[in-house]
Amino acid sequence: MADINESMLLAGIAESLEVDPELISIDTVSSDLEEWDSLGHISIMSFLDKTYGEITERVPDFASATSVREVLELLKSHVEG
Amino acid sequence: MTHEIGENQINVAAISPDFEKAVAKTGIPNVYKTDRDSYQLSQVALQKLVERFPEITSAPLALLHISQSNQEFLPSYACRLQSDVGLSEETLSFDVGQGCSGFAQGLYLASRLLLDYENVVIVCCDTYRQKLDPLDRSTSTVFSDAATATLVRSDGNLQVASSVHLTDGSGAKYLFHSRDDARNNGNLYMAGGDVLVFTKRVVFRQAEAALGRAGLSLHHVDNVYVHQASKLVLDELERRFGDGVNFPRNIEEFGNTVSSSIPLLIRDRLDEVNESNSVICGFGVGLSSSCLVLTNK
Numbered sequence: 001m002a003d004i005n006e007s008m009l010l011a012g013i014a015e016s017l018e019v020d021p022e023l024i025s026i027d028t029v030s031s032d033l034e035e036w037d038s039l040g041h042i043s044i045m046s047f048l049d050k051t052y053g054e055i056t057e058r059v060p061d062f063a064s065a066t067s068v069r070e071v072l073e074l075l076k077s078h079v080e081g
Numbered sequence: 082m083t084h085e086i087g088e089n090q091i092n093v094a095a096i097s098p099d100f101e102k103a104v105a106k107t108g109i110p111n112v113y114k115t116d117r118d119s120y121q122l123s124q125v126a127l128q129k130l131v132e133r134f135p136e137i138t139s140a141p142l143a144l145l146h147i148s149q150s151n152q153e154f155l156p157s158y159a160c161r162l163q164s165d166v167g168l169s170e171e172t173l174s175f176d177v178g179q180g181c182s183g184f185a186q187g188l189y190l191a192s193r194l195l196l197d198y199e200n201v202v203i204v205c206c207d208t209y210r211q212k213l214d215p216l217d218r219s220t221s222t223v224f225s226d227a228a229t230a231t232l233v234r235s236d237g238n239l240q241v242a243s244s245v246h247l248t249d250g251s252g253a254k255y256l257f258h259s260r261d262d263a264r265n266n267g268n269l270y271m272a273g274g275d276v277l278v279f280t281k282r283v284v285f286r287q288a289e290a291a292l293g294r295a296g297l298s299l300h301h302v303d304n305v306y307v308h309q310a311s312k313l314v315l316d317e318l319e320r321r322f323g324d325g326v327n328f329p330r331n332i333e334e335f336g337n338t339v340s341s342s343i344p345l346l347i348r349d350r351l352d353e354v355n356e357s358n359s360v361i362c363g364f365g366v367g368l369s370s371s372c373l374v375l376t377n378k
Binding site for chain 2: 018034035037038039041042043045046054056057060062063064
């Protein structure tokens with residue numbers, strides 16, 4: 001399981017949404033991007049699961065996260081290290 | 082087992098420039114839409130079944146119509162179908178308002194009805210595409226219209242060895258369609274992430290529980306047939322069930338046909354189903370999930 005790395009998280013979210021990495025920052029919210037809809041969010045969840053060991057199953061709150069900051073805070077709360 | 086698919090094939094990538102990337106995620110290059118209403122689609126599928134098995138019209142049977150796409154309030158579509166396809170008046174006819182878990186639940190009900198009927202017919206039909214915002218990437222890239230009709234016989238090889246059913250109505254808000262235009266502009270709404278969390282939390286464990294009730298384990302299972310929701314969901318579930326089982330898919334052929342997805346999956350695999358141990362998992366709107374274990378008698 002990976003440690004929490006903000007840069008890696010931003011890159012992973014960008015790759016999941018298939019958008020230019022420059023469009024993703026800690027302040028990005030889902031309403032900023034058309035690609036961050038329900039389907040895009042599932043891709044983000046898949047990335048988080050692969051990186052942090054099925055974390056969205058252990059922490060259902062990820063399903064309703066609507067911002068990068070919220071995702072990061074959930075990771076900090078639930079990932080050791 | 083017979084079927085009728087929506088007659089209009091729609092290339093997903095052509096719906097909107099934003100949809101091309103969705104195809105790789107969903108595994109669905111084309112969806113199917115019907116210009117007919119759900120009753121007409123149901124009737125065609127059932128008529129095909131009656132033409133293949135005309136003997137079922139002369140005996141009492143139970144007829145289940147499973148759908149969440151009825152466009153009439155009453156009477157039930159099952160009652161109308163009894164007359165329109167020429168079934169015996171000694172037919173128990175009723176509708177079941179269920180979606181993606183509908184066939185699994187219908188098969189469970191059929192297993193119980195077979196105590197009193199030699200034949201049970203399960204008609205599944207959903208025409209979700211008329212409920213959608215065509216530009217909603219989360220739903221428009223996924224759902225197809227289809228109907229299936231399945232004949233279940235008391236003298237068949239198989240039995241429902243066990244079943245486990247689960248309902249989480251708190252998840253109703255994650256997948257709904259309302260007459261109230263204030264709710265998602267009257268269009269079908271699906272929060273894919275929340276439905277995925279439910280699926281991951283429930284389905285595999287439910288299958289294990291059903292196997293346990295049947296005195297079996299995954300080692301005894303030959304085939305796993307799950308609701309064809311999307312590639313992302315199938316990848317997740319296939320990973321859970323592991324390499325030791327046959328895990329067929331046809332998501333790329335029809336898309337997500339809701340209650341018809343499992344019968345469409347097994348229609349060309351009936352020999353396989355009849356000769357081995359299988360698990361059937363239907364899950365989705367409700368939220369609900371039903372798993373059955375099928376074994377030879």
